[in-house]
Amino acid sequence: MSGHDHGDDGVSRRKVLECMTWAGTGVLWTITGGVPRSLGIIDSAQAATAAAPGMTFLQISDSHVGFDKPANPNALGTLEEAVGKINAMPAKPSFMIHTGDITHLSKAAEFDNAERIISQSKLDVHYVPGEHDFLDEEVKFYRERYGRGTKGQGWYSFDAGGVHFIGLVNVVDLKAGGLGNLGAEQLAWLEDDLRGKSKSTPIVLFAHIPLWTVYPEWGWGTEDGGRALEYVKGFGSVTVLNGHIHQVMQKVEGNVTFHTARSTAFPQPAPGAAPSPGPMKVEDAKLRSMLGVASINFKQNEQRLAIIDTPIQG
Amino acid sequence: MKTLNRRDFGVAVAAAILLPATTARAADDMEVHIDNFVFQPAELKIKVGTTVTWTNRDDIPHTVVSAGKFRSKTLDTDDKFSFTFTNAGDYKYFCSLHPHMTGMIKVE
Numbered sequence: 001m002s003g004h005d006h007g008d009d010g011v012s013r014r015k016v017l018e019c020m021t022w023a024g025t026g027v028l029w030t031i032t033g034g035v036p037r038s039l040g041i042i043d044s045a046q047a048a049t050a051a052a053p054g055m056t057f058l059q060i061s062d063s064h065v066g067f068d069k070p071a072n073p074n075a076l077g078t079l080e081e082a083v084g085k086i087n088a089m090p091a092k093p094s095f096m097i098h099t100g101d102i103t104h105l106s107k108a109a110e111f112d113n114a115e116r117i118i119s120q121s122k123l124d125v126h127y128v129p130g131e132h133d134f135l136d137e138e139v140k141f142y143r144e145r146y147g148r149g150t151k152g153q154g155w156y157s158f159d160a161g162g163v164h165f166i167g168l169v170n171v172v173d174l175k176a177g178g179l180g181n182l183g184a185e186q187l188a189w190l191e192d193d194l195r196g197k198s199k200s201t202p203i204v205l206f207a208h209i210p211l212w213t214v215y216p217e218w219g220w221g222t223e224d225g226g227r228a229l230e231y232v233k234g235f236g237s238v239t240v241l242n243g244h245i246h247q248v249m250q251k252v253e254g255n256v257t258f259h260t261a262r263s264t265a266f267p268q269p270a271p272g273a274a275p276s277p278g279p280m281k282v283e284d285a286k287l288r289s290m291l292g293v294a295s296i297n298f299k300q301n302e303q304r305l306a307i308i309d310t311p312i313q314g
Numbered sequence: 315m316k317t318l319n320r321r322d323f324g325v326a327v328a329a330a331i332l333l334p335a336t337t338a339r340a341a342d343d344m345e346v347h348i349d350n351f352v353f354q355p356a357e358l359k360i361k362v363g364t365t366v367t368w369t370n371r372d373d374i375p376h377t378v379v380s381a382g383k384f385r386s387k388t389l390d391t392d393d394k395f396s397f398t399f400t401n402a403g404d405y406k407y408f409c410s411l412h413p414h415m416t417g418m419i420k421v422e
Contacts, residue, residue, distance in 0.1 A: 069373040069391065105375060105390060131411045135375065135388045176381075176408035177416050218351070219414040276350035279373050 055161030058086060058096040058123070059206075061243030062263035064132065065114040066104035071279030072287060075104070075265035079117050082264045086121045094160060096123045099243035099261060100130030100171070100208030102142075111141050129154055130208040130244065131171040155186055157193050164197060166190065168207035170222045180209030180222035187224065191231050202237040210242040212251060212258050215271035220245050229256065245277070343367060346417065348376050348389075348409075353417035360399060360421055367396040376415065380407035 060082060067075040086093070098118070103110035118125060127146040134142060143154065150156040153169040168190070170180035182190075194203075205211065211228060213221035222228075232238045238256040246268035251258040266279040267287075274280070347354050348370045358366065368378045370389040378386040378395050383405055386395035399405070399421040409415035 071373065105388065132375070135411075137387070174410055174413040176379075176406065176413055178413045217414065219412050276352070276372070278351065 055163070056091065056093045057160070058093045059099060059241055059261050060096060060118075060264055061099040061208075061261040062101040062130065062246055062265055063098070063114055063118075064101055064104045064263065064265035065117075066107060066110035067265050067279075069266075069279060070281045071266040073284075076113055076117065078287075079114070079264045080120075083117055083121050086123070093123060096121060096125045097165075097167070097206055097241065098125055098127045099206055099241060100128050101132040101243065101263075102127065102130070104132055104265075106133055106135035106141055108136075108141055111145055115145065126158065126165065126167060126206075128167040128207055129169055129171055131174075134171060151189055152185055155189065163202045163204055165204045165206070166193065168205060168211075168228065170207045170209045170211070170225070175223070178223045179213070179216060179219055180207075180211075180225070182207075182222060182224050182228055187227050187231075190228055194231050194235075197235075199234050200236050202239070203232050203235050204239045204241060205232065206241040208242065209244045210249070210258070210260055211240050212253075214245060214249055214260070218271065218277040220271065220277070232256070345369065347371055348415075351376075351409075351412055351415055353407075353409075353415060356416070357418045357420065360419060362399060362402055362421055364421070365396050365398040366419060367394055369394050375411065376409045377411055378407055378417075379410045380405050380419075383407075385410075 063079045063082075064075045065079060072078060086096075096118075102114045127142075129142050129146070147154050150167075153172045155167055155169050157164060157166040159165070168182060168186065170182050172181065173183060174181050197203075205228065207222070209222055210220055211222045211225035213225070215221070229238075229240075233254075236255055240256060240258045242258070242260045243263070245260050246263035246266065247260065247270065248262060249258075249260045267282070268277050269280055342364065344358055344360055344364055344366045346358060346366060346368045348368060349372065351372065351374075353368075360366065368386065368389070370376050370391060370393050373391055375388045375390050375393075377388055378384070378397075384397045384407075387393075388411075389395055399419065402421045405419040405421065407417050407419070
């Protein structure tokens with residue numbers, strides 16, 4: 001639904017509503033007994049948070065600061081609302097990850113605005129870039145802000161709460177006709193980073209574009225994502241967190257759980273449900289009433305995850 | 315790019331006066347639109363000397379990149395990029411942000 005007035009509003013808008021997914025606020029994760037489980041989006045997660053022991057962390061994604069098109073004329077505003085909800089949570093999460101597309105056009109002012117709002121959460125934030133964060137001529141604004149201590153184009157790992165977190169970059173050097181791309185240098189680093197780790201160490205991989213193939217027709221996948229997944233095969237618990245597609249999508253394959261987060265800016269259509277993956281235009285009131293509508297849960301100590309769609313609207 | 319176009323237009327006018335009409339038409343500008351993450355038309359056949367202008371009509375930025383040949387800046391909504399093809403050949407191009415978007419300019 002990119003674009004303005006292409007004159008096909010009737011059909012596509014109906015389709016859009018049928019296939020609606022929602023711009024949410026963020027996904028709350030908790031780690032209990034080494035297994036990350038999503039407590040769903042923030043509204044429905046608040047009660048659970050208070051009771052959940054162990055480490056909790058947040059994932060937000062695709063804030064697209066600077067986006068001002070009809071699908072959401074004020075993407076900074078909805079990011080601020082998301083941060084407001086984070087601040088209202090009864091239990092403070094340990095930290096937050098942002099899975100990219102912080103800005104819409106990589107303008108310095110967009111990065112500054114995003115930082116101003118996100119820092120109000122007073123949480124450590126671990127970023128990975130989206131393709132919208134590398135658009136400035138010299139490709140320096142993201143790196144100046146978030147690249148410190150990272151390798152290559154901005155990949156890195158860290159440990160928290162007994163979990164090994166790995167932030168990957170799959171939005172650089174994309175090939176014509178292809179998908180997201182990690183590249184040989186990053187894959188070699190990943191293999192090395194995992195070497196010697198106990199197989200019982202829970203692994204969280206996060207990157208902007210889904211590391212699994214969601215819908216290649218729209219470029220929703222990573223060309224060499226399978227290589228990365230081979231390296232984590234032997235680990236008992238692997239969780240892959242991505243953004244980019246502005247909707248929740250999940251898959252479980254063996255010990256690996258895949259999950260994509262909502263955007264804080266605008267929704268995108270379900271795969272194939274619209275002529276393109278562009279922003280979906282819905283009424284403003286509808287957009288906000290949809291916040292917090294669906295939740296996703298990892299059942300503790302189970303491989304299979306449960307999807308709970310809970311519409312709060314009317 | 316506007317300067318380029320104007321110069322080409324001048325060349326075209328001169329050609330129209332001095333040369334057969336077919337040659338003049340060869341310098342006509344051509345358009346490619348980006349709609350719904352698609353280059354339209356996906357393939358364009360043009361004569362040497364033609365200027366092609368891409369216009370992004372999506373709400374999402376795109377680029378127009380032909381490896382080693384031309385590379386646009388990031389095109390936000392309604393932004394344009396023009397390139398004049400001075401050599402014959404097949405020019406494959408794509409959007410470096412959404413690489414599943416591909417197109418072809420065939421220059422004769």
